[in-house]
Amino acid sequence: MKARDLALQGALAVVALVAAYLVWQRAPAGAPGDVTVVELPARALDKVRYEDEARYVELYRDAQSRDMLWVRLGYKPSKGLPAAEGTDAGSAPGTDGGASGTVAQGGQDAGTPPLAATPPQPPPRELRANEVAAKLFPRFAPLRATRALGVLEAKKLEEVGLTTSQRKLTLTLGGKVETFTLASTTGGWGTPYLRRESDGQVFLLGPALLPDLENANSRLVDRRLHTFDLGDFDAVVISSGGASRTFTATGKAPNPVALAPEEAPDKPDEFTRNWHDRVWRLMPLDLLGRDEQPTGGEPKEAFRVEYRRGGKSVGELTVARGTDGFFARTEHTPGWVRLHAGVDPLAAEAARVTTPVSSAGAP
Known part of the structure; x- marks a missing residue:
């Protein structure tokens, strides 16, 4: 009976605590609502x-x-941290940054540890x-x-x-x-x-x-490179190293589009199709802000892809080499975006993509 009484008293105490909490939480006007x-x-x-x-x-x-x-x-x-003992915030360790017993520059008392x-x-x-x-x-x-x-x-x-x-x-x-x-x-x-x-x-x-x-x-940040999808364009213009080549595009998502040289629309180029598929799937690693430049300044263009429909441009992708990696910019991004590692092969193969077979020879 004693154990049962203790259990009952404990249960009542828990109920009382819950009730007190609910009463404290309750709005002055009454029950919860909008x-x-x-x-x-x-x-x-x-x-x-x-x-x-x-x-x-x-x-x-x-x-x-x-x-x-x-x-x-x-x-x-950020608030500065106290400088190490014997170090003035604006001088090298062990030097006297000002006359002893005077007020430091900016109104800081000499007896107060300077901020690093x-x-x-x-x-x-x-x-x-x-x-x-x-x-x-x-x-x-x-x-x-x-x-x-x-x-x-x-x-x-x-x-x-x-x-x-x-x-x-x-x-x-x-x-x-x-x-x-x-x-x-x-x-x-x-x-x-x-x-x-x-x-x-x-x-x-x-x-x-x-x-x-x-x-x-x-x-909350839009990380898309384009707002259009595969199949929303019928031509692709690829430029690299001063050379440019146009391909007709057929097909739509979720499958890769087939690309054929403009001069031979009935002969799909498998190498270019595979190259473009990898370019289309590039994802940004980091987004730079509007008007923000990469470290080291404006990157140097490696290749560019323009998308057209009915002879009008619907968007483009520029891939450029910076001092610390590759960056990209499109018609939708407000500035440059940093790309993952592994873009070097795409930049190297862009030269082959923009060279007609008649000039490069059969593969």
């Missing part, structure tokens, strides 16, 4: 910005076309947004939450991770800026709290909005 945090239409939304202590992500409309979205990925200025110089952050990258971003963007206007918690006292703000958090969500709507503090990620993404800075109101946000912003580089 709570409006920002009441503005999606067309008024200009930009969504997410940031933490180290980096930021901005999803915003194109200046010329509001139906086109871009993703900006950047890093926030930190390397400059790379400039932000502007990349084309994908379909996932296009579906995510309008969900921020109007912005809705699952629960309104009202203005919380300092102790509860600390409990939910809103006191010292450096995570922010900023919405720019119709020229107005609305800023929110997001709870720290200690508790995970299951119950993201946010505090509206304008009035201190706290809300419980749904769990599906923030992860895409947190992982924007992999979830």
Whole structure:
């Protein structure tokens, strides 16, 4: 009987704790539901910005076309670390960077350890947004939450991770800026709290909005080289080393297209077909931002492929050699993209592809 009583008391204690938690979570207005945090239409939304202590992500409309979205990925200025003992932030170890007992340059007191110089952050990258971003963007206007918690006292703000958090969500709507503090990620993404800075109101946000912003580089960036597919062109012009050759194209996805020299359309070129199939399947390893140059400057063109339909260009691919590998650029990419290793054979074979058989001899 004693063991049964203890089990009963334990069960009652668990039920009481669960009930207390649910009561604390409950919105002042009542049961959970669809709570409006920002009441503005999606067309008024200009930009969504997410940031933490180290980096930021901005999803915003194109200046010329509001139906086109871009993703900006950047890093926030990092705070310098204290320099090693006996080392001034701007001098070599063991040297005196200034008169003893004076105030250091920039207003730093001589008794405060100097900050070590930190390397400059790379400039932000502007990349084309994908379909996932296009579906995510309008969900921020109007912005809705699952629960309104009202203005919380300092102790509860600390409990939910809103006191010292450096995570922010900023919405720019119709020229107005609305800023929110997001709870720290200690508790995970299951119950993201946010505090509206304008009035201190706290809300419980749904769990599906923030992860895409947190992982924007992999979830929101358009990584396609082309927006058209195999079969959407009827001619291919391949150029390399000053030579150029045109092929007629037949077939469509998912099979490779057959390519035949323009001068012999009834004689498909198997070597060129295989070469183009490998070129078509090139995938970007890393995307550089709009107007961003590869390390070492503008890469040197290795070969170029232009796609035509009905005599009009539908797109092109330029593959170029840089100081640290191969890069590509197309009609769809905002800039250069870094390619995987193994492009050297394609660049070497491009010379054979652009040389007519009559000039090169039979294989």
